[in-house]
Amino acid sequence: MQNGRTPYQEATRELLRQTVFDAAREQLGQRPWSEITMADVASGAGVSRQTLYNEFGNRNEFGFAFVIHEAERFMDDVEAAVLEHRNEPRAAVTAALEHFLRTAGEDQLIRILLSDDGTGGMLPFVTTQGLPVVQWATTRLTAVIEEGWPEAPEADVKTLAESLVRLGISYVTTPGESAEDTAKAVAELLGPFIDKALGSAVD
Amino acid sequence: MQNGRTPYQEATRELLRQTVFDAAREQLGQRPWSEITMADVASGAGVSRQTLYNEFGNRNEFGFAFVIHEAERFMDDVEAAVLEHRNEPRAAVTAALEHFLRTAGEDQLIRILLSDDGTGGMLPFVTTQGLPVVQWATTRLTAVIEEGWPEAPEADVKTLAESLVRLGISYVTTPGESAEDTAKAVAELLGPFIDKALGSAVD
DNA sequence: GCTTGACATATCCGCGCTTTGTGTAAAGAT
DNA sequence: ATCTTTACACAAAGCGCGGATATGTCAAGC
Numbered sequence: 353m354q355n356g357r358t359p360y361q362e363a364t365r366e367l368l369r370q371t372v373f374d375a376a377r378e379q380l381g382q383r384p385w386s387e388i389t390m391a392d393v394a395s396g397a398g399v400s401r402q403t404l405y406n407e408f409g410n411r412n413e414f415g416f417a418f419v420i421h422e423a424e425r426f427m428d429d430v431e432a433a434v435l436e437h438r439n440e441p442r443a444a445v446t447a448a449l450e451h452f453l454r455t456a457g458e459d460q461l462i463r464i465l466l467s468d469d470g471t472g473g474m475l476p477f478v479t480t481q482g483l484p485v486v487q488w489a490t491t492r493l494t495a496v497i498e499e500g501w502p503e504a505p506e507a508d509v510k511t512l513a514e515s516l517v518r519l520g521i522s523y524v525t526t527p528g529e530s531a532e533d534t535a536k537a538v539a540e541l542l543g544p545f546i547d548k549a550l551g552s553a554v555d
Numbered sequence: 556m557q558n559g560r561t562p563y564q565e566a567t568r569e570l571l572r573q574t575v576f577d578a579a580r581e582q583l584g585q586r587p588w589s590e591i592t593m594a595d596v597a598s599g600a601g602v603s604r605q606t607l608y609n610e611f612g613n614r615n616e617f618g619f620a621f622v623i624h625e626a627e628r629f630m631d632d633v634e635a636a637v638l639e640h641r642n643e644p645r646a647a648v649t650a651a652l653e654h655f656l657r658t659a660g661e662d663q664l665i666r667i668l669l670s671d672d673g674t675g676g677m678l679p680f681v682t683t684q685g686l687p688v689v690q691w692a693t694t695r696l697t698a699v700i701e702e703g704w705p706e707a708p709e710a711d712v713k714t715l716a717e718s719l720v721r722l723g724i725s726y727v728t729t730p731g732e733s734a735e736d737t738a739k740a741v742a743e744l745l746g747p748f749i750d751k752a753l754g755s756a757v758d
Numbered sequence: 759g760c761t762t763g764a765c766a767t768a769t770c771c772g773c774g775c776t777t778t779g780t781g782t783a784a785a786g787a788t
Numbered sequence: 789a790t791c792t793t794t795a796c797a798c799a800a801a802g803c804g805c806g807g808a809t810a811t812g813t814c815a816a817g818c
Contacts, residue, residue, distance in 0.1 A: 364790095389779060400792050405781065466683070471674060479682045480669075482729050511740045514731070515722065522721040526685050537714045544747030567759095592810060603761050608812065 368407060372397045373421045376414075380461055385415065386472030419477045420488055422461065426452055427489070431496045438500050441550040442543045449520065450535035456524045457531060466525060478521055486521070490514040501550040508549035512542065571610060575600045576624045579617075583664055588618065589675030622680045623691050625664065629655055630692070634699045641703050644753040645746050652723065653738035659727050660734060669728060681724055689724070693717040704753045711752035715745065 375396035379388045390411055394401040408414040430448045437444035456462050465474050478485050493513040498504070516538075523534050578599035582591045593614055597604040611617035633651045640647035659665050668677050681688050696716040701707070719741075726737050 390781095391779075401780095402782090402793085403791060406791090410781070411779095475683065480678065480728060483731070486729060486731070508743075511744050515741065515744055518725040519718060519721055522725055525683060526689060528686070528689070528717070538718065540711075541714050541718055541745070541748050544751050545744050548747050564759095593812095594810075604811095605762085605813090606760060609760090613812070614810095 365407075368399070368403065369417075369421070372399065372404065372407070373418055376418050377422070377461060380464055384464060384468040384472075385474045386468065390414070415474055416477055416484060419465075419474060419485060423485065423489055424492075426456065427492050427496070429455065430493070431499075434496055434500050441501065441546045442539055444500065445516070445542060445546060446535050446539035449516065449538055450531050452520055453523055453527075453531035453534055457527060462524065475525075479525060482521065486514070486517055489517045489520075493517060497550070504550045508545075512545065512549065515542075568610075571602070571606065572620075572624070575602060575607065575610070576621055579621050580625070580664060583667055587667060587671040587675075588677045589671065593617070618677055619680055619687060622668075622677060622688060626688065626692055627695075629659065630695050630699070632658065633696070634702075637699055637703050644704065644749045645742055647703065648719070648745060648749060649738050649742035652719065652741055653734050655723055656726055656730075656734035656737055660730065665727065678728075682728060685724065689717070689720055692720040692723075696720060700753070707753045711748075715748065715752065718745070 372393060376388070376393050379392055379396055390404055391401050393414075394404050404414065408417055430452055433448040433451050434444045437447060465478075468474055476482070490510065490513050493516060494506075494510050497509045497513060498506070501509070519538055528534060529537075575596060579591070579596050582595055582599055593607055594604050596617075597607050607617065611620055633655055636651040636654050637647045640650060668681075671677055679685070693713065693716050696719060697709075697713050700712050700716060701709070704712075722741055731737060732740075
């Protein structure tokens with residue numbers, strides 16, 4: 353009992369979350385979060401409103417869960433980009449960051465999230481009250497980097513990950529130049545540190 | 556006529572701005588930006604409402620000008636901290652960033668700015684619509700660094716400055732650990748790049 | 759050049775009322 | 789068992805309505 357139900361129950365739970373997130377995603381393609389009700393999401397997923405509350409607690413927590421779920425999609429891509437350059441740390445960071453900035457900048461959902469400014473929007477989830485997302489993304493990115501360079505010092509990896517996350521959020525919310533130029537500049541900035549922290553781990 | 560009026564006129568203009576900003580600052584110590592009217596600011600500065608509009612155009616532009624003016628105060632301190640460590644680039648960055656994070660975190664005005672979340676607040680000026688502030692701060696910080704290390708490559712300095720600005724804003728709006736730890740981590744991260752870009756310029 | 763007074767327009771405020779959404783609980787269904 | 793249905797209390801949001809207040813722009817006056 354202590355290790356979390358049966359595999360079946362865990363699977364249905366995951367299925368439920370996936371379905372509900374898909375429904376929310378579709379809704380968000382049409383109107384901002386502030387105009388979407390929990391009932392909308394529930395019916396869109398073919399699920400009762402209660403099930404939503406049972407799984408997520410309240411509207412705000414669902415919002416956080418959704419944002420993190422979406423971030424997971426990006427992280428999967430980032431992970432792939434990183435693992436494609438396991439022996440060239442700098443190239444890995446450049447590719448990952450550029451891909452992230454490019455896809456995020458083009459993503460319809462992200463555009464709506466960012467344009468959804470006022471009180472009821474989802475923007476605060478990644479900016480003002482964004483600590484949970486920052487921490488989650490840092491943890492995840494730390495794991496990704498450690499997967500690629502297991503011999504790198506953990507403290508260095510965490511520092512690198514958190515800074516990348518914060519810079520990534522900053523550049524997504526207020527873009528400067530192109531994704532390519534931005535990624536290039538950041539990679540150049542972090543390059544020397546990366547060489548030191550990860551570069552020596554090349555076998 | 557093309558180089559900007561007489562020195563006297565320029566001085567009175569600067570005096571006006573200073574006085575008005577002081578008034579706004581005092582008001583912001585008591586209630587959020589959304590509850591402060593242009594008339595409040597004007598009368599607080601002993602100036603007519605029209606003068607405000609003549610100088611700043613509209614409420615929004617005044618908000619931006621004020622935020623940048625406040626940022627200037629921090630930049631002055633940052634400049635001092637940098638110039639105290641002209642021959643130790645890493646120490647300069649550490650000291651400047653730590654001082655910035657500490658004072659910003661304690662500053663009553665900043666606290667009010669950050670807690671002023673909703674639509675009418677000033678937070679969007681540094682986050683969502685923060686590009687002007689980022690650009691201004693980057694330009695200013697670039698100048699500061701170039702003052703300390705004139706031989707450093709300009710592109711490197713600009714890259715460093717912009718990243719420091721964005722990380723600074725990120726850590727102020729969503730603080731993680733203590734100012735000291737944060738500054739230490741960031742300095743360690745940027746250290747190798749700084750050694751490369753600025754370190755060789757030590758005479 | 760700053761101030762004053764005036765102005766059109768927009769926004770906000772209070773008020774009462776209605777509608778809708780949130781969050782919780784228990785009964786019913788499969 | 790777990791999801792759904794139905795129900796409910798309560799908080800918000802919408803609305804129409806003045807009236808008040810704020811914004812932004814004039815022209816006159818000193």
